Amino acid sequence: MLKALRFAPSRFGRCFSTLVVAEHTQKGLHPATLSAINAAKKLQDDICVLVAGSGATEAAQEAAKLQGVSKVLHVDAPAYQYPVADQMANLLVAMQQKSSFASIMGPVSSLLKDVFPRLAGALDVQPLTDVMDIKSSDTFVRPTYAGNAIATVRSKDPVKVFTVRPTSFPTDGLEGGSAPVEPVTPPEGQPMVEFVKEEHAHDDKPQLATAKTVVSGGRGLRSKEGFDTVLDPLCQKLNAAMGASRAAVDAGFVPNDMQVGQTGKVVAPDLYLAVGISGAIQHLAGMKDSKTIVAINKDGEAPIFQVADYGLVADLFEAVPEMTDKVAQ
Amino acid sequence: MRALVAVKRVIDYAVKVRVKPDKSGVELNNIKMSMNPFCEIAVEEGVRLKEAGTLSELVAVSCGPDKSQESLRQALAMGADRAILLKTDYRTDMELQPLAVAKLLKKMVEKEDPMVVLLGKQAIDDDSNQTGQLLAGMLGWPQATFASKLAFNSGLTGVDVTREVDAGLQTISLKLPCVVTCDLRLNQPRYATLPNLMKAKKKPLEVVDAASLGVDMSPRLEYLSVEEPPKREGGRKVDSVDELLDKLRNEAKVLA
Numbered sequence: 306m307l308k309a310l311r312f313a314p315s316r317f318g319r320c321f322s323t324l325v326v327a328e329h330t331q332k333g334l335h336p337a338t339l340s341a342i343n344a345a346k347k348l349q350d351d352i353c354v355l356v357a358g359s360g361a362t363e364a365a366q367e368a369a370k371l372q373g374v375s376k377v378l379h380v381d382a383p384a385y386q387y388p389v390a391d392q393m394a395n396l397l398v399a400m401q402q403k404s405s406f407a408s409i410m411g412p413v414s415s416l417l418k419d420v421f422p423r424l425a426g427a428l429d430v431q432p433l434t435d436v437m438d439i440k441s442s443d444t445f446v447r448p449t450y451a452g453n454a455i456a457t458v459r460s461k462d463p464v465k466v467f468t469v470r471p472t473s474f475p476t477d478g479l480e481g482g483s484a485p486v487e488p489v490t491p492p493e494g495q496p497m498v499e500f501v502k503e504e505h506a507h508d509d510k511p512q513l514a515t516a517k518t519v520v521s522g523g524r525g526l527r528s529k530e531g532f533d534t535v536l537d538p539l540c541q542k543l544n545a546a547m548g549a550s551r552a553a554v555d556a557g558f559v560p561n562d563m564q565v566g567q568t569g570k571v572v573a574p575d576l577y578l579a580v581g582i583s584g585a586i587q588h589l590a591g592m593k594d595s596k597t598i599v600a601i602n603k604d605g606e607a608p609i610f611q612v613a614d615y616g617l618v619a620d621l622f623e624a625v626p627e628m629t630d631k632v633a634q
Numbered sequence: 635m636r637a638l639v640a641v642k643r644v645i646d647y648a649v650k651v652r653v654k655p656d657k658s659g660v661e662l663n664n665i666k667m668s669m670n671p672f673c674e675i676a677v678e679e680g681v682r683l684k685e686a687g688t689l690s691e692l693v694a695v696s697c698g699p700d701k702s703q704e705s706l707r708q709a710l711a712m713g714a715d716r717a718i719l720l721k722t723d724y725r726t727d728m729e730l731q732p733l734a735v736a737k738l739l740k741k742m743v744e745k746e747d748p749m750v751v752l753l754g755k756q757a758i759d760d761d762s763n764q765t766g767q768l769l770a771g772m773l774g775w776p777q778a779t780f781a782s783k784l785a786f787n788s789g790l791t792g793v794d795v796t797r798e799v800d801a802g803l804q805t806i807s808l809k810l811p812c813v814v815t816c817d818l819r820l821n822q823p824r825y826a827t828l829p830n831l832m833k834a835k836k837k838p839l840e841v842v843d844a845a846s847l848g849v850d851m852s853p854r855l856e857y858l859s860v861e862e863p864p865k866r867e868g869g870r871k872v873d874s875v876d877e878l879l880d881k882l883r884n885e886a887k888v889l890a
Contacts, residue, residue: 387804390777420767422771423770449761449860456857502804512801562819576889586649593863597886598866614886617875631879
């Protein structure tokens with residue numbers, strides 16, 4: 306059935322269009338959504354933005370003002386306050402059946418990583434994760450082996466389903482749009498998964514995966530207290546997320562949701578500050594796409610200095626507090 | 635209650651991968667291979683569920699070349715009861731893609747009738763983070779990705795899963811049967827001891843020609859090139875905190 310619908314005439318002026326699934330909060334769009342829209346522009350199709358939520362009117366209005374957006378599709382339903390994978394995938398399948406998008410994409414996020422493959426399975430297409438560049442409507446660049454091998458791939462599927470890496474695309478240059486906001490009625494039916502609760506562990510800090518600045522500590526901090534008393538004040542001053550090396554996690558200094566590396570989180574902030582981290586391959590894989598890397602380490606021979614834009618050979622227990630004092634709030 | 639656990643053999647996480655000069659892929663010859671770290675966590679969770687009496691049988695499945703038997707033996711040594719290799723000569727880091735693996739696993743689900751399928755959240759070679767979700771969608775089962783805690787209810791009809799999401803931790807409730815993908819924080823996998831590795835040699839390991847399952851395994855993504863990432867020009871040292879802050883403010887312009 307889907308096959309026939311793919312070739313059905315589109316409701317839009319042009320035959321092809323891109324659906325960007327927005328990440329947002331009650332307050333507005335997540336900056337990653339702006340990156341995704343700038344990425345979508347490379348496809349040179351009409352851009353529709355889906356804002357699905359409960360009362361996310363501000364996010365929908367904000368999306369409508371973005372240059373290049375031709376239409377905002379807005380699902381406003383209580384059931385979408387905490388969207389779950391099967392519910393979102395069903396919504397997108399229904400939208401695809403109606404509108405035959407050429408591409409369905411959005412920023413890498415825990416929600417879309419959960420949803421998109423499920424959607425792709427329903428459409429019988431092979432999705433792409435973490436796209437860093439778009440060469441043409443069917444050719445994409447993405448990292449494999451934790452960024453140690455960059456693959457250029459051509460999709461043979463009729464619909465491209467993919468997430469983009471927000472830090473690979475700009476967030477600016479989107480002022481001055483005026484697109485209509487069109488309500489969308491989601492499909493009926495209960496989700497298969499029931500949302501129970503959400504706990505925000507580090508509410509006082511930005512999220513590690515999306516922070517502009519990340520300060521990470523390694524075994525050089527010697528203890529949990531080292532993280533609390535030396536690293537944390539600098540994080541607060543810089544409004545940075547706190548990360549850690551696997552060595553620090555294995556030593557029990559910090560929980561492993563803070564681990565940056567191939568088996569932890571892969572981050573690419575504007576500024577990555579590695580403190581007391583030697584720079585094992587495992588760790589480098591998780592942070593080497595950061596725009597600016599700074600290393601503070603006692604050992605001038607540590608491999609981290611080979612990738613650091615700025616390296617300071619110093620005792621972190623002196624240098625970090627000094628830095629904290631001298632950074633403007 | 636039976637569970638399937640999917641395992642993948644990949645280049646060991648501690649190895650620095652080398653891209654082939656002809657850009658056709660990364661070098662796999664004479665490279666240390668291991669079970670994907672996230673798959674180890676999935677196996678460990680399955681074994682713990684067996685030890686707790688939640689599972690009666692744990693079946694490990696892998697799709698790939700003959701050598702993938704090594705990873706299945708490791709799963710057996712960790713405590714899985716038996717193993718199935720769906721053998722194919724497609725390169726598992728490029729050509730055998732998650733869509734095809736999910737279709738192959740679906741065939742195994744239909745044959746083995748598990749109540750739970752455990753997978754890692756992603757393989758550290760292709761970094762796709764897709765197979766579990768694709769499989770759940772194809773089966774029409776609920777899914778819980780990035781799991782850091784599982785709590786089955788006493789009647790074994792459902793499970794509460796705590797997930798690692800961008801905002802922190804999220805708990806969802808699922809009815810069985812379901813698909814769960816495991817995050818790093820779920821557990822600390824045990825080492826396969828030598829005696830257990832010896833015992834694992836006696837456990838059943840069935841080899842099935844993947845092509846015999848009637849699944850379209852042809853790659854949907856054509857790899858045009860695989861290249862080294864641009865080299866970073868690191869190595870510039872500064873002498874003081876003041877100089878560092880000055881560079882960050884005025885040269886890199888990442889500090890106010």
